[in-house]
Amino acid sequence: MTPSLTQEFAEVTTTAGAVRGRWREGSAAFLGIPYAEPPIGDLRFAEPAPHRPWEGVRDALDYGATPQRKLPDSELIITPEPSIPGDSILNLNVFTPSPSRNRDKGLPVLVWIHGGGFIAGSPASPWYDGGAFNRDGVVTVSISYRLGFDGFGWIPDAPNNRGVLDWILALEWVRDNIEAFGGDPSRVTIAGQSAGGGAVMTLLTVSRARALFERVISLSGVPTERTLGQAEAAGRRLARLAGVEATRAGLSEPSEERVLELQAEVAGMGSSPEQTDPIRPLADLVRDGLVFGPVVDGVLIPGPTVEAMRLGNGSDKALLVGCTDHEFNMSTAGAGPLLPKEPDAALLERLGASPEIAEAYLASHGGLPSEVLVGQYVSDRIFRTPTLNVAEARAGSAAPTWVYRFAWRSPVTGDAGHCFDIPFFFDVTTAERVAAIAGEEPPSALAADVHGAAVAFIRDGQPGWTPWDAGDHQVRVFDEPSIDIEDGYADVRLLQHIPSAR
Template sequence: MTVVTTGHGRLSGTEEDGITVFRGIPYAAAPVGPLRFRPPEPPAAWDGVLDATAFGPTAPKTPYPAPLDELLPDPDVPGDACLNLNVWTPDPGGGPLPVMVWIHGGSLRNGSSAVPTYDGRAFARDGVVLVSVNYRLGIEGFGVFPDAPANLGLRDQIAALGWVRDNIRAFGGDPGNVTVFGESAGAISIAALLTSPHAKGLFRRAVLQSGAPAAVAPDTARPTTTAIAERLGVAATAEALARVGRAELLAAQTAVTHGGNPLTGTTGFHLVVDGDVLPRDPAAALADGAADGIDLLMGSTTDEYRLWFVPSGLVDRINAVALRLVLLKQRAPWRAARVYRAARPGASPGEVLGAIATDKLLRIPLNRLADARAGRPGRTFLYEFAWPSPVLGLGACHALELGFVFDTLDSADTRALTGPDAPRELARAMHAAWVAFAAAGDPGWAPWSTERPVMTFGAADGSAVVRAPRERERRLWE
């Protein structure tokens, strides 16, 4: 047993394969009672030694809908004190070591730090103090109310980063060398944190995996909250919804947000421009230099869309007429279908639509952000993950890179996406790049420039830097 002292009390962790792990550390008070639908408050100090050997409660949520529930395991740990985090460290008494803080994805309504793929031992093995965070999800984290602040889940993330600043030295970490990284909704959150005055100075570098800057006006996000309240027969206020039991609230949330996906659209939750945590649209703020001086590593997978289009059968239900109608509705460039199909001989209309949607929502916004940062303080590095999974024809789908970044290919949960024979050398290379970026701001390839270098991990002919990949398609969106 290893004991450390934090600002709120002492903690006992456990030794695992030469790594010291502390789980379920409270960074804020349980968001229940008068604290429900309110900004996070510091946790109460405790006497004695707090047992930090098991994952803490996860935020209230329901499982992913079928068939994604088989591909994206989502552990549920009961309890109210869901504002907790975990720390993996090679030596609590050593350091100071670089720190990486993981913010999970899940469409702002799923996910947690207890997902086995996110085990931090490989990072600690390689000299990084790894922190993973839980934050409020769904309507409790991202509802929009007239009587409560917006972006509560984002405020939770900021509170966790504040805890890291104040306490990570006790775990051997360097509070002046913190990299925040996340995937999907976690990356979207980080893009917002890069622009938030509340997060200023809390991290030095950032990694955006398969998530681009995005936020909407409160009136755009409010209908999800209103629909949930109407289903419950209560007012769409924090006061009224706080009187609803969590199980009932989750059932209504699931009914309202069921169906659709991040690429085709659905009723869901969003970060909002609230004039406080998010004073401006993050994409515009970043283009204007809001993150100047912060190094960025960002990218996507080649076939993001296949996670949603293939297991559901959607890829086969889209015909040429449906493709044309969707592109008209989404105001895609008129030549898009022809240009994308030319680069993908034999692709079905659903596959063409998926490639276009992947670019529109991820690759193009990230390229634009990289272009806007060119020549400004802070370097930018882009990557693409191209290794195709053999599972269900998923290809290089959304979330596939996670087991490679964390070097957790042996986890059964990781193998649900990768299959049993994923290339370990690719995991070692990708994981090492993330470690190098966190340590010194250089993942091992050239920063963004007019040559548009993109490190492509796991391509058919091996990992290599590709200059201006699929440039004809990108230029459609200029």
């Protein structure tokens, strides 16, 4: 697998055939390399099949087709996420400083799994460009995977967790091919944000996957908890709405567009003129979680993420985990006039808080406007409390856990919202749409802090502060300036033991 070079292009031979990428400033990009056969026809609801070999040199100059078939229609979508048509949606992108350089040992590798609630998102986002990581000596791979019902929907005669199987096959491709791109297959860090952050924590508990990576970075990840019973109920409902049998053959009958429509309806994302209460969908999200996503099937995924971690699954892998301070405050921004005319305590109780917890939460968040209070409570329940639970579940693990908070308040929104940390993680603060969330002059020192910690963790396994379980529960708070504090998630401890209905 010896690479060859031209002035503009770089060629690498993979296990399936040669690919041609393009040189950029200081690195080469190989885009849209298929790691699996297109999941269409008989392969649509099947375990992914490795891509068959091809003759000649395959161009890898443009991003491949994406599972996301249309741009999400939501004000909550912040990251630019191109939707690219085509059937060969199981592909990946490799960014490398120099595939031609001869080394005794390859460079460390970052494999990125994008977010989007497991129903949306695109690996072709300019926010996931690996150029800055290449500059700092890290080969970067971003992968696509089946989304929504195709990736995670329950079908009795099809494998569960097809999207998870896609992640695993992509990681096997990295194991078998990344050396040809200058990477070291024994030094792979998997990372992701939001759904992608949940994905990498899921993979940490999957025995079939753990030999494929060394370390894990989870940004704003939500642990897997969805049960097989919940998945079956959603799958049967979608089949019923489609008017087909709840089988692989029956669910292959509706068009892709129709399945997307039904998927949105089953997930409670369809618009309804009578739904003017912003609390209801948030309460559903807090109570039930995401309708489509990894399922605890007891086979591939042994148990809920936090429980599996308590049992020691993945305890030999170092983990860097954290989230932003105000993840979902945007979900209620400007919604004050639409909130029910109820006391704040009653609003929190509708979101699942007991009267006692509602009272305690109000006491510690006094003075917040109702819309901010509700958004912060949702942020704390869905993202910040699970971060604390994950850190504590790994107490005593053989490998350490580092915890962070992204606390920098955007001059545009006034808070540290969901996805705001991605441009700083990838150090792409001049990329498309970053100014919309970070202003015209995002702080370069903050990008250096966040990106630098990621590089240090990927390269050396040491992001630069004391691990969580080393004594004082130290947390790095990324801000201007960044600081380290003790027990940085203490404010959400009162929410840790709220019963889950999942």
